[in-house]
Amino acid sequence: MRSRWVFITLALSLPLPTVAYAQAGAPGLDPQRPISQYLHDVWTIDQGLPQNGILAIAQGRDGYLWLGTEAGLVRFDGVSFTTFTTANTSALKDNYISAVTIDSSQRPTDVLVGTWVGGVSRLGGSAGTSAAIPGAEGSFVNAVYRDRAGRLWVARTGGLALLRDSAFQPVAGAEGSVYSLAEDSSGLLLAGTKNGLVAWQGDRWAPWGRITGAVWTVYHDRADGWWFGTPDALYYSHGARLERFDAANGLPPGGVTSILESRNGQLWVGTDGGGLARLVNRRFQRFAAQDGLSDDAVTVLLEDREGSLWVGTRHGGLNRFRQPIFTIYSPREGLSAKVVWSVYGDRQGALWIGTEAGGLDRLQQGRFTNYMPGKSVVATLQTRDGILWAATREGLARLRGGRWEPMRFPGPHLTVSVSALTEDRSGALWLGGSDGL
Secondary structure, three states: OOOOOOOOEOOOOOOOOOOOOOOOOOOOOOOOOOHHHOEEEEEOHHHOOOOOOEEEEEEOOOOOEEEEEOOEEEEEOOOOEEEEOOOOOOOOOOOOEEEEEEOOOOOOOOEEEEEOOOOEEEEOOOOOOOEEEOOOOOOOEEEEEEOOOOOEEEEEOOEEEEEEOOEEEEOOOOOOOEEEEEEOOOOOEEEEEOOEEEEEOOOOEEEEOOOOOOOOEEEEOOOOOEEEEOOOOEEEEEOOEEEEEOHHHOOOOOOEEEEEEOOOOOEEEEEEOOEEEEEEOOEEEEEOHHHOOOOOEEEEEEEOOOOOEEEEEOOOOEEEEEOOOOOEOOHHHOOOOOOEEEEEEOOOOOEEEEEOOOOEEEEEOOEEEEEOOOOOEEEEEEOOOOOEEEEEOOEEEEEEOOEEEEOOOOOOOOOOOEEEEEEOOOOOEEEEEOOEO
């Protein structure tokens, strides 16, 4: 039989929505893994962020991440943060950066930023190419969006505005709060507003669809479907079909603030108070602060070129989920305890895991089964006759008829704390423990 290494890593308890866009590249996060098994990193002010509120994320062609915070625009290279503020960047008129998008209409590395009251600015990669764009000042910018026709839109609490003659100008039909925009392959351009959805008709915006009330985020997927996030539900629309997902499907509370379809088809949503969730077979799998997310108020999602998932939060900084090299098993995945003393693979393909005070776990086909709860199991062995033995601090146990039964020793030692097991060439079983060999 070939030798096989098995690695187990223990997990010791160690103002407004933004639409995210997937980017091409690596395969992305394995959809078969639980969310808790991805590698998870967090950056906050302790790691160099100027402020813990992440309101927007975009990735440039050069690989840099651009982050909108309440204390300036931040460029992140994966190691260090560089912050741009009104003090060092004349084009910025406000340090509260609420929207960020990469715009290559003039230069490949240009970054468009929207702010609380300072309007929209363009930051170029060379001297003299950065400037504020007039017309959007005095109203909170929720999104900056360039459509397929090359038009540049700004969604604000004061309505939608279109860039014309080098300045943003209001457009009829969407005068109230507008949160996000998205477009399908046919050129249908939709915007989510406080009063539902509106569609661009060529010269004005007009009501669209059957959703009433606020629509915080609008997203178009690769299968030509539409997703809409609202304060109490997630909607899916394709043709005449309109489907609602809510708490009955496991949608976390707080409203849907961000939506992302990953490159391998996973649908992720961020919620305002319920954390991160992934839709699988019409049910949501949740990852929240209790699972390690830095904050349950998720503001923005982005999949980078390497396939990692970035999660911005309102108070907890920046999170990243990456594909791991090793699989992580912890109590969240069904392991009975955090401390593992032994790992043993039997000839039937099961993995036996001895734990501290959690008993013995059998891992087979991705499922855990627990035996001897409460006991500390320090070693397991299958002898050549097929019998499985387990060494515990209370003695030796043997698997018989699907049940583990304790073994009694002859003589004065009715039970012995056993810490090691081996079988010699003659088939004799040797035990090491507190009373010797």
